[in-house]
Amino acid sequence: MTTTDIRASSATLDRSAVNKPRNMGQIMRWLLLFLGGILMVMPIAYMISTSLKWPHEVYNINLIPDEPTIENYTYVLEDGRFYWWFVNSIIIATITTISNLLFDSLVGYTLCKFRFPGRMIVFIAILSTLMIPTEMLVIPWYLMSQSLGWLDSYWGIMFPGLMTAFGTFLMKQFFESVPDDFIEAARIDGLNELQIWWTVAMPLVKPALAALAIFVFLGNWTAFLWPLIVTNSVEMYTIPVGLSGFGDEADVAWELIMTGAAISTIPTLVVFLIFQRFIIRGVVMAGLKG
Amino acid sequence: MRLYSNLSIKQKQIVWAWAFLALPVLFYGIIRFYPTGTAFVISFQEWNLLGDRTWIGWDNYVELWNDPVFWKVFVNTFEYLLIGTPLSLVLSFIIAYHLDKLRFMHGFLRMLYFLPFMTSAVAMAWVWRWFYQDVPIGLFNNLLASVGIPQIAFLNSTTNALPAVLAPAVWAGLGFQVIIFMAGLRAIPQSYYEAAKIDGVGWWTVLTQITIPLLRPTIVFIVVFSSIGFLRIFDHVFNMTTNNPGGPLNSTKPLVLMIYDTAFNGFNMGYAAAQTVVLFLILLLVSLAQLWLLRSD
Numbered sequence: 081m082t083t084t085d086i087r088a089s090s091a092t093l094d095r096s097a098v099n100k101p102r103n104m105g106q107i108m109r110w111l112l113l114f115l116g117g118i119l120m121v122m123p124i125a126y127m128i129s130t131s132l133k134w135p136h137e138v139y140n141i142n143l144i145p146d147e148p149t150i151e152n153y154t155y156v157l158e159d160g161r162f163y164w165w166f167v168n169s170i171i172i173a174t175i176t177t178i179s180n181l182l183f184d185s186l187v188g189y190t191l192c193k194f195r196f197p198g199r200m201i202v203f204i205a206i207l208s209t210l211m212i213p214t215e216m217l218v219i220p221w222y223l224m225s226q227s228l229g230w231l232d233s234y235w236g237i238m239f240p241g242l243m244t245a246f247g248t249f250l251m252k253q254f255f256e257s258v259p260d261d262f263i264e265a266a267r268i269d270g271l272n273e274l275q276i277w278w279t280v281a282m283p284l285v286k287p288a289l290a291a292l293a294i295f296v297f298l299g300n301w302t303a304f305l306w307p308l309i310v311t312n313s314v315e316m317y318t319i320p321v322g323l324s325g326f327g328d329e330a331d332v333a334w335e336l337i338m339t340g341a342a343i344s345t346i347p348t349l350v351v352f353l354i355f356q357r358f359i360i361r362g363v364v365m366a367g368l369k370g
Numbered sequence: 371m372r373l374y375s376n377l378s379i380k381q382k383q384i385v386w387a388w389a390f391l392a393l394p395v396l397f398y399g400i401i402r403f404y405p406t407g408t409a410f411v412i413s414f415q416e417w418n419l420l421g422d423r424t425w426i427g428w429d430n431y432v433e434l435w436n437d438p439v440f441w442k443v444f445v446n447t448f449e450y451l452l453i454g455t456p457l458s459l460v461l462s463f464i465i466a467y468h469l470d471k472l473r474f475m476h477g478f479l480r481m482l483y484f485l486p487f488m489t490s491a492v493a494m495a496w497v498w499r500w501f502y503q504d505v506p507i508g509l510f511n512n513l514l515a516s517v518g519i520p521q522i523a524f525l526n527s528t529t530n531a532l533p534a535v536l537a538p539a540v541w542a543g544l545g546f547q548v549i550i551f552m553a554g555l556r557a558i559p560q561s562y563y564e565a566a567k568i569d570g571v572g573w574w575t576v577l578t579q580i581t582i583p584l585l586r587p588t589i590v591f592i593v594v595f596s597s598i599g600f601l602r603i604f605d606h607v608f609n610m611t612t613n614n615p616g617g618p619l620n621s622t623k624p625l626v627l628m629i630y631d632t633a634f635n636g637f638n639m640g641y642a643a644a645q646t647v648v649l650f651l652i653l654l655l656v657s658l659a660q661l662w663l664l665r666s667d
Contacts, residue, residue, distance in 0.1 A: 106471075106472070106474075109468050109471065109472060110472055110474055110475075110479075112468075113465065113468055113469055113472065113479050114479060114482075116465065116483075117479050117482030117483055118482065120482050120483050120485065120486055120541070120544070120545075121482050121485050121486070123486070123494060123497050123498065123501070123538070123541070124485060124486065124489065124497075126497065126501075126509060127493070127494075127497045130500075139506045139507055139512065141509060141512050141513060141516065183393070183394055183397075186390050186394070187390070187391060187394045189390075190387050190390045190391055194383055194384075194386070194387040194390075195383065196383060196384040196387040196388065197384065198388075199387070202391060202395060205398065205403075206394075206398055209398060209402045209403070210657075211650075211653070211654055211657055212402060212406050212650065213602060213646075213649060213650055213653050215602060215604075215626050215629055215646055215649055216406065216409050216646040216647070216649060216650045217401075217402070217405045217406065217409065218629075218633075218646075219408075219409060219412065219633050219639060219642055219643055219646065220404075220405030220406075220408035220409050220412070221401075221405055222633075222634075223408070223639075224405065239401065240401060242397065242401075243394055243397050243398070272386075273383075273386040273390075274386075277390075298488065301490065302489075302490035302491060302492070304491065304492050304604070304605045304608075305604055305605070305626070305630070309630075309634055319490070320490055320491075320492035320493070320605075321492075323492055323493060323496065324492050324496075324608070324609050324612065327496045327499075327609070327612065328612040328613070334500050334503075334507065337496050337500070338496075338497065338500065340493075340496075341490075341493035341494070341496050341497055342493075344490050344492070344493045345488075345489045345490055345493045345494075348488045348489070348490070349485065349488055349489070351488075352484075352485065352488045353481075356477070356481060357477075360480070360484065360549055363487075363546065363549050363550075364549060364550065364553040367546070367549070367550045367553075367591070367595075368550070368553060368591075
């Protein structure tokens with residue numbers, strides 16, 4: 081085989097060179113994957129389509145409504161409850177995300193960059209909490225909340241998730257890439273340790289912070305079991321708990337349930353469509369490093 | 371303050387480290403470790419949340435062992451795992467393998483597969499529940515009716531209900547696994563493929579001798595991650611069977627739903643805690659299996 085042959089064969093292997101489907105095989109592959117992809121988004125498409133249909137059209141299988149209407153949204157939002165649940169979910173997911181960004185990175189940073197007695201013990205202790213399933217803790221958390229008066233409150237919903245071992249290890253991994261020289265230099269410049277963490281180290285791990293923020297926010301936005309247990313008044317429900325109860329009410333029309341489902345799903349979908357590349361990179365980082 | 375400035379640099383570091391860790395250590399102690407201990411303790415007690423706690427030793431575990439519902443639930447939980455994990459592993463690998471070979475509108479296709487991961491389980495459980503309704507309501511049966519195939523009872527059938535509940539869970543997790551697989555595929559050095567190409571090896575040999583062996587860490591991660599997910603399935607089951615949680619006839623009830631029911635509908639806290647200990651042990655075994663599998667690398 082001549083050198084040109086080898087170069088030619090490695091060029092066809094070079095992924096960036098394959099810009100368009102060239103042969104039948106590639107076209108078939110593209111079509112099948114496209115078809116599969118369309119099937120994947122069908123449930124979401126039907127949810128949105130049904131939420132835009134009039135009652136008489138709901139049970140038609142057509143995807144595009146004949147006469148689209150936002151009547152269902154007006155109805156559901158005027159009812160007021162979804163508005164409350166939406167606000168609750170936003171508040172809870174936002175505060176929890178901020179708390180995780182601060183504490184997980186502070187702990188990750190400390191475990192990564194400081195040498196102190198007890199470091200290994202703290203490290204292993206936090207690592208071992210990854211093994212404890214939430215489902216095992218909900219009963220003790222409930223008893224704790226009951227005796228401390230935390231039931232049915234924002235704090236009660238939020239407290240279990242304010243820090244996570246997963247986030248701590250994700251951040252610790254990323255602080256490894258911050259050179260110790262930077263920190264040493266900042267120390268010589270007279271910054272205290274809190275300033276070094278905040279002004280030197282934190283800006284260098286922004287991609288990791290963003291990935292963590294997405295994970296924590298999505299996790300809390302969709303969290304169901306604990307909010308279901310800890311809340312009991314309708315005004316304190318989060319969106320998933322509210323939607324679950326709403327769907328279960330007698331004689332609730334399916335188009336209204338689909339509208340509620342759409343209200344709870346569309347925000348995360350919009351965020352995803354805007355930050356798509358970035359979120360997928362974050363998922364890979366968190367999945368492989370966390 | 372003078373005390374602090376008298377410390378050596380090393381001692382100052384120790385003070386800072388513990389100042390940073392004070393609150394988190396307190397948090398992990400009170401919100402993670404203490405409740406874990408409590409769960410174990412309650413599992414040895416009889417308690418209905420109102421009366422006194424009485425120590426009953428292993429009675430809850432014995433009751434669990436003799437409870438036919440528990441065994442039904444145990445089998446269900448593993449059915450979710452044993453159907454869900456291989457199915458989503460194979461599907462996501464096939465999708466990732468082919469998607470990786472395409473450049474034309476690659477980002478768009480990837481988005482289609484990933485979108486379901488961004489949805490909320492509760493919302494999608496209700497969407498799928500609607501799909502599964504009988505004619506004239508449900509989409510699936512309407513589609514079947516339009517081509518003249520007899521109706522299928524999905525959620526009302528003791529045999530079909532479990533796969534029907536599992537389907538949206540597999541669907542929602544697929545995109546994540548595809549993304550992880552594609553990252554794994556990208557990490558395989560091109561030189562292996564080039565060498566194979568020069569040697570004139572067929573695609574099947576390349577797949578089974580190069581791609582899959584080199585993907586082992588990725589495969590182990592995905593298997594463990596999705597196994598843990600399926601063992602903890604709750605949101606989908608609860609929301610698709612709210613009229614009769616875990617039904618019909620407990621045919622869809624997973625362990626977490628049994629725990630929820632026992633604790634927060636039956637207020638049998640000790641018995642529920644014993645069930646959580648069982649769940650903990652199952653998940654521990656899965657995690658240890660992962661460590662063991664990755665160890666030999």
